[in-house]
Amino acid sequence: MSHSPSPSMSKTTKDTFQHVEDKALAESYINVGTDYANNVNAKIRNPLAGIPKPELLADVAAFCKKAGLDDKVSVFQKGALVAQNPDGFEDIEELEEDDKIPIRREKTHKWHLPWALYFSVAVCSLGSAIQGWDNTGANGANLSFPLEFGIENNTWLVGFVNAAPGISGLMSTWVADPMNNWVGRRGVIFITGLFVIFPVLGQAFTHNWWSLLICRLLMGFGMGIKTTTIPIMTSEIVPAVIRGGLVMSFQLFVALGILIGFCSNLVFYRVGDLAWRYQLAAAFAPAVPIVILIWFCPESPRWLLKKHRYSDSFRSFCRLRNSEVIAARDLYYAYCQVIEEEHAFGGTTLLRRAKEIFTIPRIRRANLGGAIVMIAQQFSGINIMSFYSSTIFKEAGSNTLQTLLSSFGFGLVNFIFAFPAIWTIDTFGRRNLLLFTFPNMAWCLIAGGCCFLLPTENSARLPLIAFFIYLFTALYSPGIGPVPNVYASECFPLSHREIGVGFSIFINNTLSSILGLTFPSILSGMGPTGAFGFYAGLNMLAFVIIFFFLPETKQRTLEELDYIFGVPTRRHAAYQTRTWLPWFIKRYVFFQRNAHLEPLYHLEGFSQGTAVEHMAVH
Template sequence: MMSNTLSNDETGAQADAAAVRKAKRFILLVAVISALGGALFGYDTGVISGALLFMTPHFGLTPFLEGLVTSSLLLGAAAGALLGGRIADRAGRRPMLIGAAVVFVVGTLGSALTPDIPILVISRVVLGLAVGAASVVVPLYISEMAPAQVRGRLVTFNELMIVTGQLVAYIVNALLAEAGAWRWMIGLATIPAVLLGVGMLFLPDSPRWYAGKRRFDEARGVLHRARSHDEAEQELAQITAVNDHEPGTSGWRELRSRWLRRVFFIGIGLAVVQQITGVNTIIYFAPTLLTRTGLGEVASIVATISIGAISVLAAFVGLLLMDRVGRRPLLITGQAGVTVCLVLLGLAFLLPGGASWVSYLTLGLMVIYMAFQQSSVSTVTWLMITELFPLKIRGFAMGVAILVLWLTNFLVALVFPPMVAAIGGSATFWVFAAMGIGSLMFSVRFVPETKGRSLEELETDMRQRYA
């Protein structure tokens, strides 16, 4: 009898261990497939840095038109973020990502095959719609699928895929630079877009979206695929309790609640903080800036690969640290480092151009800047925007926050080339440094810690804290 009992216990333990391994594989598959949207986001924002050098003489672009071509994607992304969040709340996270994949293909082909500037700008706006929608829905989907103890790492994996997409774009730019094949640089993004659309066909929607629609059996089914039995039932009970406490999904009218206004304000502030120090001016215009220091066009494009490589490495470091040291200390440290780098970049642009050491000093400061930005500021921002908002307004609020993020990105990218032409690189980077000081003050004063708790626990805590 004793032997049979031990045998049954061992069999049960083995079955539980097998279920846990299966759940981990499922969550990893969810993260990998959905984060293809992040890779597309990164590729489409990074590829313009190299393509722009060849598009400028091809179309006769002025500094204003350079800014317009670059920033048109960002304007589309702002609209896509708002629409993507609302549609994801109504129709689901999964259908929204499938739709975004289709729009990625359409916008990419339009941009790559464009015969003139108006069609190029329109196509990049369409492409931006997909980028914006993916920037909201991918981290939202992953955060709602992931267990609390690894949520930081899995959502940050999307940020890793974003910078990996940028690195791939820089490498593709370098490989095709000698031929000036900017159409191929842009058009290759159709490959991951197709993979995203096909992959999402085989995944379910998030359990929290199902629960928000009162489809609790489907929510339970997804949780049992992604958790152990006990964890799934416990988490479902938390989700159900929150839905029973505040049922329904809404929008602006919910901001009449004081605690929701406070949380909404913090989320919007984080979105501005992530962009206002000019991170994407480095991503979009690094080759252009390096040519101003005397480096050749092809050499500038090849040198930009180092920015992409350090971004990937830094995002991986951020992924490892996120669930260990916490979001808030990582954010504050990164903002301080970014601000110092901006001051030094301003000084570098005072040096006489033409000497190779000036070019490589400028490149080195850009690399250090990106190391601070991607290991902390960007990773924390994208993660915390998925964690702060309660379920009933999560898609809507994330959409608005990322709308603000993309609009800030758009304005910075639009004014950057004329600003550098008007006041010079030094003054431009010192303006960004001043913004960095303001961002640091905001984070110290307002940003809470969100590490290690379920989304429902965070919602309960913030309701009590800001009531």
């Protein structure tokens, strides 16, 4: 690693280092040879690699002195040495045996983490249950509220009311960046929790379609910001090796909300004409504990790091990690990488950051990746099932009770099959899960659509339609269900994370609103068979786009992903066709066990064991 000072250090970086007396610290982490924008050699570099031990220890001491952590110098020095050589910590003489035990357990007991981390993940993820519950509340309410308001024949208006939360969420996603900047992750989750309490309850007291529409627009404003912030908060507090499994709890709680929503629909089924009011308003319940419990969670240590609140960041890391040395390691490693990020692309204003997610190649590629997974989720057609499964089953010939029970089955399958992703998303990988599930989802939709062609009096018609919808859902839940929010929350650098995730959620909400708005008319014009076939085609289109343009991110630290998204898109696409596809054919078509796959990414500054463990080439 070069230690020569950069000839053009950015103002942001200078401000970051203005408190450092030993300017060598700044020079140690500003490497003019590091080009995140165009990582043409596909190399992932440890920012601490190559720094001599005396210099590294002096740098750490200077950092602790000016960060108000003088009493933790030895802890941070140990952490920095572990970060510099993560796989060789056993040979670091500064570490005592008590220091090494928690580090060993990171590999042998990777799920053994402090209760504060799991508590924080659970509280944050509970906010996503509201989203799923509202979808299914609207699902059941679709059977009655259009009749009460006299709009049952206006499919566009019914679709507009259902899609209202997504429509207002389009604009609110852009508010997530300044709100996070001002009040932090916890403050944003608290404020948005209020938006999903009072407007949601207000739906029960509306007496015309436009007042119901206003309530849903207000609810959607809060949900747009919440959906942006919760995955960011979760991704910033969990370790890299199980980040996918814990961040996907967002989708797991969405599935739980969907299931509870269908249960709520059945509970209020016999209320009569007022059933839809209870079905819509019941979704406020998860928000009440959120606005209380969120203040018992530690603030995101990376947000505190971004604000240069290093002591607070360390205290937060200590609550989320198993030892002070591990907390110091993660904080100092992230700190060093943030310095390089700020030097490379440190947007200082909202407008500048909004521009840079399209203009800086490394961030533009992350933006592309986030957009791909969000578009793919909507292309899958799952939100249509969430909003309109009752309508679909009614088209299949079932009565109201059968329709609600069939929809409950959809919610149950969606929830149960979300659990495998907790393990597979960090082992099998984000990209592989999508490449496996999308083609299978497509043929399930085609088969289900063809079943609508059976005669209505055929007793097998409804069971077959339900079977293929359930099978489609079972494939969706561990695949494109959890991946988008995990992927979007991790692919952007800290400097552009809020604005980047906000744009990804903006795309998701835009398509969700369009599809929710248009599906009643599509169903009316094309029929169930045509509608299912249309979404099957979109599934296959998503498969092709993912294969060529979506990098794998499993088991990378948030900081290492700078190098992953520094690889030019054309090189990634060329690797898939020229290297990966021929290897796959040799290995799994011709069963050549000696077929060798040349990796795309090459790690520098890591020991061999770490490189093997982290090599994401599939």
